[in-house]
Amino acid sequence: MSATSQNVRLLAVTPNALELIYAAFRQCYHAGYVGDMWDRLLSGEISRGKQADFVARILTSGHESPVEHVSFTFAIEGVSRTLTHQLVRHRIASYSQQSQRYVDAKDFDYVLPPSLAKVPEARARYEAFMREAATAYRDLQALLVASGREARASNEDARFVLPGGVETKIVATMNCRSLLHFFELRCCMRAQWEIRALAGRMLALCREALPVIFSAAGAKCERLGYCPEDERFSCGKYPVRRENLHNPA
Template identity: 70%
Template sequence: MPVSPLSVELLAVTPNALSLIYSAFRQCYHAGFVADMWPRLLSGAVDREVQADFVRKVLESGHDSPVEHASFTFAVAGISRACSHQIVRHRIASYSQQSQRYVDASDMDYVLPPAIARIPEAKARFEAFMSEVGNAYRDLKDILEAHGRKDKAKEDARFVLPQAAETKIVITMNCRALLHFFHLRCCMRAQWEIRALADAMLTHCKQELPAIFATAGAKCESLGYCPESTRFACGRYPTREQLFQPGDGEA
């Protein structure tokens, strides 16, 4: 039952994502039919930097719905069930997660929180409990199998598994959903595990589609101030209240 490290691999990106987003934006402001320009976009007749610059300028205006036409698919391993429960709260996405009902967890990997890892006595207690859980799971599985549950023994034995249990999941999000995900989960107020996942996903997105993701991240990075109240702000940026004090701009 080893500690499982985070792994984020990019499986797929919508082909010709930049040109697709560019053409979707252009259709909003173009009298013609963008399908007629599509062959020129694919051939390189319209420079990619010209496309990227157009996309960036329109995004800066606040018009962002056309970026939904492109999506990214990630394979993620080394996250806890606690983390995956947070991820699936993002509803504009598709998920395929490893099933504890069908996958044998006798040799369950787990995620060790850094705060626990730093304290020897906390780490020792945590690891002892993980060992206890593993023994309980195996014992229950064996007992259930002996009483005729066969392959279904796993679906009942899994009830003792902790939130620390490692899981694997495939995630697909369109670019607009990803921008929202990064706004929330790259924030210093996000839980450490999902923030690490979001940062790793963002690295892939910036490499693949910088026109959309070069300035993506926590919301404060695009706003230039923290949208949280002073009570919850981490201090990286001034809060809105600090920037816009009552009476500002008055004669």
């Protein structure tokens, strides 16, 4: 068992993502049937540049629902159960997480918070506790098996001693609109450090795959031009909303 680090891989994006979003937007404003233009989109007869310009222009009006037709799927490892408890609160998404019932965790890795890593005494105590938790987990497994419990089933109740810092792996799928909302909340400096780091990695992958949607994505203040938080919680990058309203640019 040891401290681990985040790793995110983009597994899949809806095929022909730009063309699909363009077609969905066009259907909202087009008297005809976009199915008839689909082959022209795929062939490049209607250039990707033209499609991207149209999508970007409509997005600035606040019309976002057509981007829901495209989804991204990520494989995520090196994150804590503390993080995934936050992640799964984003409900318009699909998740498949490593099970502590079926996966033996006696040699678990863990996430080491940077604040603890900077203080030698805090790090030592944290890592000692992780070793204690692993020992307790193995002891409980052995006691349950000795009592007649099936070895694999012993994980089910032994896992109750595992701390929130235990490393886990998860596959997550979100559509573009859900991702934009996720980035607005989790790229903010007020977000917990671990999920903020995850959001940054996911956003970099999204920008590379579909820049027309994600080039300007990020914390909500980036879109608004002001901080929507109370001034007590603002990081100071943008003026808070009260200041912005009283001092218009």
